[in-house]
Amino acid sequence: MKRTRVELEQTDAEIVSLAARREAEIERLELEHSILAAQRAEQARRVELSSVKATLDGIVTALVQDAGSLVTIGTPLATIAAQEAFSVEAAVSDYYAPQLAIGQRVRVRAATREIGGQLGRILPDAEGSRLLLFITFDDAAAPGFHANLRIEADIVLAEKTDVLQVRRGAALDDGGVRHLFVIADDRAVRRPVQLGLRSSQQVEIVAGLAAGDRVIVSDMSGYENISSIRIH
Numbered sequence: 001m002k003r004t005r006v007e008l009e010q011t012d013a014e015i016v017s018l019a020a021r022r023e024a025e026i027e028r029l030e031l032e033h034s035i036l037a038a039q040r041a042e043q044a045r046r047v048e049l050s051s052v053k054a055t056l057d058g059i060v061t062a063l064v065q066d067a068g069s070l071v072t073i074g075t076p077l078a079t080i081a082a083q084e085a086f087s088v089e090a091a092v093s094d095y096y097a098p099q100l101a102i103g104q105r106v107r108v109r110a111a112t113r114e115i116g117g118q119l120g121r122i123l124p125d126a127e128g129s130r131l132l133l134f135i136t137f138d139d140a141a142a143p144g145f146h147a148n149l150r151i152e153a154d155i156v157l158a159e160k161t162d163v164l165q166v167r168r169g170a171a172l173d174d175g176g177v178r179h180l181f182v183i184a185d186d187r188a189v190r191r192p193v194q195l196g197l198r199s200s201q202q203v204e205i206v207a208g209l210a211a212g213d214r215v216i217v218s219d220m221s222g223y224e225n226i227s228s229i230r231i232h
Helices: 002-050 094-099
Strands: 058-063 078-082 087-093 105-110 113-124 130-137 152-155 165-167 177-184 187-198 202-207 214-216 228-230
Touching: 087 094, 087 152, 094 130, 105 130, 130 152
Parallel strands: none
Antiparallel strands: 058 078, 087 130, 105 113, 105 152, 113 130, 165 202, 177 187, 177 214, 187 202, 187 228
């Protein structure tokens, strides 16, 4: 009986020791699990920071091809053509920088279609000799336009209403005072005309013409010393 009691006591002690070791092992495993979970979260955070995500759905039209290139904040890594919203990237000489401002009105043309917009951003290009213009449309859907479309953009520097204007032509290429041939019956008479604002299609007439006058807007440089010509 004494031997049995001793064996029971030894068995109980082993049970207690095993329980203690089990608890210690569980604590060790829990600590290791928490460390691995923290490492996994850190790796996921690094992957998240190193991944580039678009803010909109669209089609990737360009990517930086040089692997290992050093990039800074704001450097474009990819170009995405939005499927439901469009904007325009244009470039002009930095000579025009003093005349440009955020929010200026812009008219964008493609073939026979035209849509209004405004300057959203103005940035220097990598070479420093040009300015990159980012134009937003009044109607972001831009009906009739599509990605990678070549367009023309006119920046509106000034506007006037209710003015006398004529269609733009070679005879009106320069501003200030010009001499135009005004048609009267069967003759074209040379007359001084003061020009004002101009657009891609029209030129303002400040003085020298009246509403209803018919003028020759084509190149008449060969008749500079002639005051009038007969029209057949």
